[in-house]
Amino acid sequence: MYVYDAFDRTLVTERVAEFRDQVARRLSGELTEEEFKPLRLMNGVYLQLHAYMLRTAIPYGTLSSEQMRMLAHVARKYDRGYGHFTTRQNIQYHWIKLAELPDAMADLASVGMHGMQTSGNCVRNITTDQWAGVAPDEIEDPRLWAELIRQHVTLHPEFSFMPRKFKIAVGTSAHDRAALRIHDLALQMHRNEAGETGFEVMAGGGLGRTPFLAQTIKPFLGKRDVLSYVEAVLRTYNQFGRRDNIYKARVKILVHDLGPEAFAKEVDAEWQNIKEGSLALDDAIVGEISSRFSYPRYETLTDNSREFVAARKVDRRFDTWIGNSVANHKTPGYAIVTLSLKPEGGTPGDATAEQMDAIADLADRYSFGEIRVGHEQNLVLPHVAQRDLQAVWRALDGIGVAVPNVNLVSDIISCPGLDYCSLANARSIPIAQEITRRFHNLDLQRDLGRLHINISGCINACGHHHVGHIGILGVEKNGEEFYQITLGGKADENAQLGSLIGPAVPYGQVADVVEDIAAAYLELRQRPDELFIDTVKRTGVEPFRERVYAAR
Amino acid sequence: MTSPLEQKKIKVTGPVVVTANRVGDGAVIYRLTEGWTTELGGAVIAIDGASAQRLMAGAVADDLGAVGAYVAPVKLLPGGHVRPGNLRELIRLGGPTIELPTAAAKVLEKNPA
Numbered sequence: 209m210y211v212y213d214a215f216d217r218t219l220v221t222e223r224v225a226e227f228r229d230q231v232a233r234r235l236s237g238e239l240t241e242e243e244f245k246p247l248r249l250m251n252g253v254y255l256q257l258h259a260y261m262l263r264t265a266i267p268y269g270t271l272s273s274e275q276m277r278m279l280a281h282v283a284r285k286y287d288r289g290y291g292h293f294t295t296r297q298n299i300q301y302h303w304i305k306l307a308e309l310p311d312a313m314a315d316l317a318s319v320g321m322h323g324m325q326t327s328g329n330c331v332r333n334i335t336t337d338q339w340a341g342v343a344p345d346e347i348e349d350p351r352l353w354a355e356l357i358r359q360h361v362t363l364h365p366e367f368s369f370m371p372r373k374f375k376i377a378v379g380t381s382a383h384d385r386a387a388l389r390i391h392d393l394a395l396q397m398h399r400n401e402a403g404e405t406g407f408e409v410m411a412g413g414g415l416g417r418t419p420f421l422a423q424t425i426k427p428f429l430g431k432r433d434v435l436s437y438v439e440a441v442l443r444t445y446n447q448f449g450r451r452d453n454i455y456k457a458r459v460k461i462l463v464h465d466l467g468p469e470a471f472a473k474e475v476d477a478e479w480q481n482i483k484e485g486s487l488a489l490d491d492a493i494v495g496e497i498s499s500r501f502s503y504p505r506y507e508t509l510t511d512n513s514r515e516f517v518a519a520r521k522v523d524r525r526f527d528t529w530i531g532n533s534v535a536n537h538k539t540p541g542y543a544i545v546t547l548s549l550k551p552e553g554g555t556p557g558d559a560t561a562e563q564m565d566a567i568a569d570l571a572d573r574y575s576f577g578e579i580r581v582g583h584e585q586n587l588v589l590p591h592v593a594q595r596d597l598q599a600v601w602r603a604l605d606g607i608g609v610a611v612p613n614v615n616l617v618s619d620i621i622s623c624p625g626l627d628y629c630s631l632a633n634a635r636s637i638p639i640a641q642e643i644t645r646r647f648h649n650l651d652l653q654r655d656l657g658r659l660h661i662n663i664s665g666c667i668n669a670c671g672h673h674h675v676g677h678i679g680i681l682g683v684e685k686n687g688e689e690f691y692q693i694t695l696g697g698k699a700d701e702n703a704q705l706g707s708l709i710g711p712a713v714p715y716g717q718v719a720d721v722v723e724d725i726a727a728a729y730l731e732l733r734q735r736p737d738e739l740f741i742d743t744v745k746r747t748g749v750e751p752f753r754e755r756v757y758a759a760r
Numbered sequence: 761m762t763s764p765l766e767q768k769k770i771k772v773t774g775p776v777v778v779t780a781n782r783v784g785d786g787a788v789i790y791r792l793t794e795g796w797t798t799e800l801g802g803a804v805i806a807i808d809g810a811s812a813q814r815l816m817a818g819a820v821a822d823d824l825g826a827v828g829a830y831v832a833p834v835k836l837l838p839g840g841h842v843r844p845g846n847l848r849e850l851i852r853l854g855g856p857t858i859e860l861p862t863a864a865a866k867v868l869e870k871n872p873a
Contacts (some may be wrong), residue, residue, distance in 0.1 A: 260785075290860065305785035627857055687847070732802060
């Protein structure tokens with residue numbers, strides 16, 4: 209992972225001092241709320257229903273165990289003993305006091321963490337694949353490029369007052385695990401015919417009120433040109449993005465209105481002016497950033513040792529967990545372990561301070577001190593030796609993060625919803641909780657197979673409901689909570705927006721509807737291994753609509 | 761700068777209070793004639809637009825004490841009890857409708873599986 213140098217540490221420390229002064233002036237009345245609000249937002253401080261909320265950045269979802277321990281400490285000391293991992297690989301604390309924020313931020317800064325640019329009209333956390341650096345199918349580690357861009361856009365004066373927020377994602381595997389196409393800007397690495405690696409640049413993705421998938425504006429961008437081209441995109445957005453209407457201010461509206469070709473032309477015109485300038489990346493710059501990334505010194509091990517294979521045969525629960533939560537690693541003898549933060553009846557993505565501490569300890573012992581956060585709101589231990597998997601599993605099981613439901617129906621992605629969020633129209637967490645109770649039976653979950661449910665408590669779509677296999681959107685009708693149901697959404701390289709299946713259903717019926725949809729799938733699938741999403745693609749939503757609305 | 765809310769005429773269709781979040785800790789508060797309370801039962805209730813407007817003016821002027829003031833509906837029950845007028849206000853007053861993770865963790869501690 210990236211190791212801060214003196215410059216990075218100073219920046220974060222000075223930022224805390226600056227914010228401490230701003231808070232003091234707010235509390236003394238020297239600053240009005242109107243003056244203070246944009247300042248606190250640029251540090252990730254929101255006001256929610258019950259309290260302030262602090263969103264702390266976890267750059268491209270990578271954490272050290274030391275950082276995880278600090279997240280636990282902040283949860284314990286300044287919050288109510290837990291944190292929430294978000295769909296943008298960040299963490300949120302929902303009970304923070306403004307007066308204590310500078311101290312919380314100072315604690316976070318001591319391990320190089322901050323909330324800079326996790327809110328506000330600037331470039332937000334740059335996200336990537338939670339298997340970055342260890343996935344067998346990646347071309348190279350995407351986090352180098354995410355870090356390059358991150359450094360460039362942090363406190364960039366030209367891009368601190370954009371029309372609206374701007375979200376960037378980077379991927380280097382053919383299989384997109386980072387939902388690239390729902391981002392304002394996405395960089396997808398390819399290898400061309402000459403064997404060179406470069407990026408396909410896609411722009412204009414985003415969900416919310418007007419969902420769009422990103423479109424390709426440049427099929428192959430050389431690595432040397434990454435920063436200058438991103439700069440050109442941001443400048444084009446800054447120049448032409450709408451500032452008169454908050455609902456039309458995202459770059460997706462601009463790309464849609466101009467069309468991707470015209471947008472690409474504007475970007476290119478700007479890019480031609482700057483591509484040979486100081487933003488051109490030479491090997492020295494890339495090497496400098498690259499050198500600050502530390503990688504594990506893996507042992508030379510082999511896959512599937514006799515002991516490992518035997519252990520799987522002997523312990524069925526262990527074997528089930530391996531089959532569900534453990535993925536192949538690019539290095540022989542190692543494995544990628546997913547920790548499910550989706551226990552039955554729990555809040556998707558929440559972890560207690562105790563769990564965080566335990567996970568930090570396990571990371572130190574078994575994962576070279578490194579943890580990842582995925583946008584699916586689960587955690588990952590990315591460097592576990594196969595020979596340690598049984599010990600790791602027992603420990604994870606002991607702290608409740610080894611439910612073998614990853615990618616199954618109870619592995620729900622959900623925003624915090626009306627229980628926490630001032631933007632929400634309806635609750636999302638209790639909906640998720642009830643669904644997990646209905647699908648309590650893991651055999652049934654395994655029979656249903658890969659099935660992504662995404663729940664959003666309002667049209668802002670922080671739960672990414674548009675791209676869920678089953679998408680659930682909370683709305684308010686005459687003071688009551690209702691939920692629109694969509695089917696067929698996908699967030700990967702074949703990204704697709706889901707289709708509405710019918711009128712919104714009331715709060716009390718949502719879990720019933722999901723059960724009906726699951727039952728319909730079991731009847732409609734051609735073979736047991738035809739995935740839910742493929743069945744929906746084949747049959748369309750009509751048979752599901754009929755089933756759900758027949759009795760309603 | 762005066763809030764746009766001060767300039768717009770406030771229409772109320774039932775009893776309302778003015779509510780906001782306390783600056784120091786973000787706690788939910790309700791407007792009194794002067795100052796704020798965390799107890800909904802003690803809040804000043806407005807039954808027409810003019811009195812709601814006056815309450816809001818005082819609330820908005822208190823930039824040091826409160827942030828994000830707005831008019832929220834309440835229900836008046838027999839016996840003088842005041843209840844939140846919608847689900848959002850119910851949640852603001854009573855907290856999340858779900859068990860917080862630490863509560864579950866504490867139960868597990870006491871009753872290990």
